[in-house]
Amino acid sequence: MIGLDVGSTAAKIVWIENGDIKYRITSTHNWKELVTGIDGDNIVSTGYFRNIVPHRASLTELTAAIYGARHYFPDAEVIVDIGGQDTKVVDVRNNNFVINDKCSAGTGAFLEFVANYFRIELHELGSMHAMAGRIPDINNTCGVFALSEMISQLVGGYSKEEVIAGMHYAFARRISYMIPEAQSIVLIGGTVKNEGLVTALKDVLKKEVLIPDEPQIINALGVLKYYS
Amino acid sequence: MQNHKFILNIRMPVKKIGITALVPPELIFACDASPFDVNNVIPSSRKYPGNKLCAWTAIWKEMLVKRDINVDSLIVVAGGDCHNALVDGQKAAMSGIPTHFFFYPFDGDSGYMESQLHRLSEFLGGIKCPEKFKEIRELKKQGQIIDKKRCCGKLSSGEVFRILISFSDLAGDLTGFSRIISSLEETDIDLRNRIALIGVPPIYHDFHEVAHSLGLHIVFDELPYEFIRHGGTTIQEMAYDYCGYTFARPLEFRIDFLKKELKKRKVDGVIHYTQFACHHVLEDEIMREKLDYPMLTIQGDLPGNTPQQIKLRLEAFREVLDRL
Numbered sequence A: 001m002i003g004l005d006v007g008s009t010a011a012k013i014v015w016i017e018n019g020d021i022k023y024r025i026t027s028t029h030n031w032k033e034l035v036t037g038i039d040g041d042n043i044v045s046t047g048y049f050r051n052i053v054p055h056r057a058s059l060t061e062l063t064a065a066i067y068g069a070r071h072y073f074p075d076a077e078v079i080v081d082i083g084g085q086d087t088k089v090v091d092v093r094n095n096n097f098v099i100n101d102k103c104s105a106g107t108g109a110f111l112e113f114v115a116n117y118f119r120i121e122l123h124e125l126g127s128m129h130a131m132a133g134r135i136p137d138i139n140n141t142c143g144v145f146a147l148s149e150m151i152s153q154l155v156g157g158y159s160k161e162e163v164i165a166g167m168h169y170a171f172a173r174r175i176s177y178m179i180p181e182a183q184s185i186v187l188i189g190g191t192v193k194n195e196g197l198v199t200a201l202k203d204v205l206k207k208e209v210l211i212p213d214e215p216q217i218i219n220a221l222g223v224l225k226y227y228s
Numbered sequence B: 001m002q003n004h005k006f007i008l009n010i011r012m013p014v015k016k017i018g019i020t021a022l023v024p025p026e027l028i029f030a031c032d033a034s035p036f037d038v039n040n041v042i043p044s045s046r047k048y049p050g051n052k053l054c055a056w057t058a059i060w061k062e063m064l065v066k067r068d069i070n071v072d073s074l075i076v077v078a079g080g081d082c083h084n085a086l087v088d089g090q091k092a093a094m095s096g097i098p099t100h101f102f103f104y105p106f107d108g109d110s111g112y113m114e115s116q117l118h119r120l121s122e123f124l125g126g127i128k129c130p131e132k133f134k135e136i137r138e139l140k141k142q143g144q145i146i147d148k149k150r151c152c153g154k155l156s157s158g159e160v161f162r163i164l165i166s167f168s169d170l171a172g173d174l175t176g177f178s179r180i181i182s183s184l185e186e187t188d189i190d191l192r193n194r195i196a197l198i199g200v201p202p203i204y205h206d207f208h209e210v211a212h213s214l215g216l217h218i219v220f221d222e223l224p225y226e227f228i229r230h231g232g233t234t235i236q237e238m239a240y241d242y243c244g245y246t247f248a249r250p251l252e253f254r255i256d257f258l259k260k261e262l263k264k265r266k267v268d269g270v271i272h273y274t275q276f277a278c279h280h281v282l283e284d285e286i287m288r289e290k291l292d293y294p295m296l297t298i299q300g301d302l303p304g305n306t307p308q309q310i311k312l313r314l315e316a317f318r319e320v321l322d323r324l
């Protein structure tokens, strides 16, 4: 059996081979490549497109995140899944969850928007953050206005790297309002591969931040574990 | 002569009275008028108003001002219910619709309520058909029966919701409404996750069906239940009874009532529907603190089908309940 997570920007499959977790990741529009030759009866799915792709059973990302995160952190209390189009916070202790899907400012889409503006690759945002000497304040909580604020900071003399670091802090503050009190939080989703954002989140949240080795496959792993 | 006889036989058309929230429909019918709840057309209206806070009031205001809804006069429930309605109601009034503002007492003072009902009766031209009181009392008894049947899985949640919500104006036609109630067909539903839907009603026309298809069975609709719970056959009786309209009273009063209903109906979880830009949104944290049930809060804005984002939350909530 394989766990398939087809989200808004990436598709992932996970399977277990001799006790080891194996996976493949591709962009959403290529999801079919991941399941070529695999019978739908052997697929359990999650993610935004969970009910459209072939599957034997499906599960929402919110529940899959719990089962996937627990594989690495059995005592996970709060899980923050920063996805391409939304950010989800699951409070495992209280069976509660919140989703921000109304505004792009706290989602991967915003980072992509910023990377496009600076004509850099998404993965470069993290390394640029590391080069920042100062961190300008970016206060706007709306993605579009945050970008104009970033441009003003550039004009005002901050470097590209510094402005990107400031943007990561603005992003982290925005997400922090969704996160309940807890000893530690587990971060998952492709966006948390951005070290700059993680640094900002650690600084803003002032909590222990736990990140699995491959944070992007947690939901695919979770749906697999749920049905295994 | 012939003509004269014809004129004598003609009955004045019944006045159509727009209402913006719960206004004792007994009194409107007894004053020989027909209530029309302006909210009931909104979920399937597909209207997207220009200048808005809450879409409910913005849409009915726009429809009234543009005369897409035609009423002879309007009763705006203001005090103790909704300030957006108070402002949008005044805009409708300024467009030339004779409007009366109706106030519930926050403290449950039945003397005050009685004076409000007398003023309303005067606005409507006085009681002319007192027999309507009893007729409506009988219909509300039927409402209670169908509500109970739904709670034991004998009637579908969506059908019962649509009838309960229509009790605000009884579809403006007591005979037709009675026929609709009796046409309900019993079924047998396996109520796996018994859900109480609290707050204002969802602005999506298919919400109950969507929830049902995702394994969440609504056995309690907070606001529509208020529509069948209150009544009376005289102004005094109504004054005493409608004082208990929970949405107009302090939160503790409403929460005490909710606790009893939720227990009685053995609910497994609560969905708190909130409307964008509605003051009831602020009540969410209190509801979460005081009601000891798994709770999902959702927020709607514009009317139409239940959106995908809400469906995801409902499905995830079902999974939460399955895990417990």
Ligand code: SF4
Pocket (backbone or CB within 6 Å): B054, B055, B056, B057, B081, B082, B083, B084, B085, B200, B275, B277, B278, B279, B280
């Ligand atoms: S949803 Fe809230 S703001 Fe809108 S009409 Fe109802 S009470 Fe008023």
